[in-house]
Amino acid sequence: MGKHDLDMKGSQVQVKTAANGCYVVAGKGLAIASLALEQDCSFWQVKVLKAGRFSMGVSRAVDAKVLEENDEKGSLEWAVIVAGGSGNEITKREEAAEKDAAADNMVTAQDGHVFSCVFDQSSFPMLCFYQNGKELEGKAVNRVRGLVFPALQVFGEGAELSFLFHENDWTHPPPSSRHMMILETRNMI
Numbered sequence: 001m002g003k004h005d006l007d008m009k010g011s012q013v014q015v016k017t018a019a020n021g022c023y024v025v026a027g028k029g030l031a032i033a034s035l036a037l038e039q040d041c042s043f044w045q046v047k048v049l050k051a052g053r054f055s056m057g058v059s060r061a062v063d064a065k066v067l068e069e070n071d072e073k074g075s076l077e078w079a080v081i082v083a084g085g086s087g088n089e090i091t092k093r094e095e096a097a098e099k100d101a102a103a104d105n106m107v108t109a110q111d112g113h114v115f116s117c118v119f120d121q122s123s124f125p126m127l128c129f130y131q132n133g134k135e136l137e138g139k140a141v142n143r144v145r146g147l148v149f150p151a152l153q154v155f156g157e158g159a160e161l162s163f164l165f166h167e168n169d170w171t172h173p174p175p176s177s178r179h180m181m182i183l184e185t186r187n188m189i
């Protein structure tokens with residue numbers, strides 16, 4: 001098994017390593033994992049520690065300028081956008097965000113929700129998203145091109161997320177035994 005890191009990130013993205021070895025991501029900008037998705041099927045999860053707007057999916061390796069971008073729709077080409085909610089204490093800003101989420105068909109989340117991502121190069125759709133173990137209908141991506149990496153984008157609205165790469169840390173199992181944690185590949189030549 002390879003070691004992930006999140007060194008490819010925007011300057012306003014904070015990445016801490018938790019006691020369990022998982023990465024906690026907060027701030028504003030894009031963070032891209034170091035291991036490419038070269039195996040046929042892979043799986044990872046993101047746990048919402050503090051709700052706020054973010055997107056998760058896959059990205060190609062990008063230059064520093066793109067890591068700093070944080071437009072309203074997100075700079076991730078292949079992703080799902082998640083709007084944060086906060087239970088009973090909904091502020092005017094959060095109400096507006098939830099209305100925007102409904103209008104844009106975004107997904108909403110609360111503290112403790114778990115999002116899963118399945119990347120499958122051998123079938124369509126290639127990229128599927130799950131929330132708390134249930135597939136997010138209408139959010140799948142049929143075709144992803146090129147060498148890609150797991151990625152998270154935070155929008156500076158208080159989101160704090162745990163990036164879960166190892167199967168021992170997953171809350172929900174993958175939808176199939178074919179989908180496994182991301183493995184480091186080794187070139188034979």
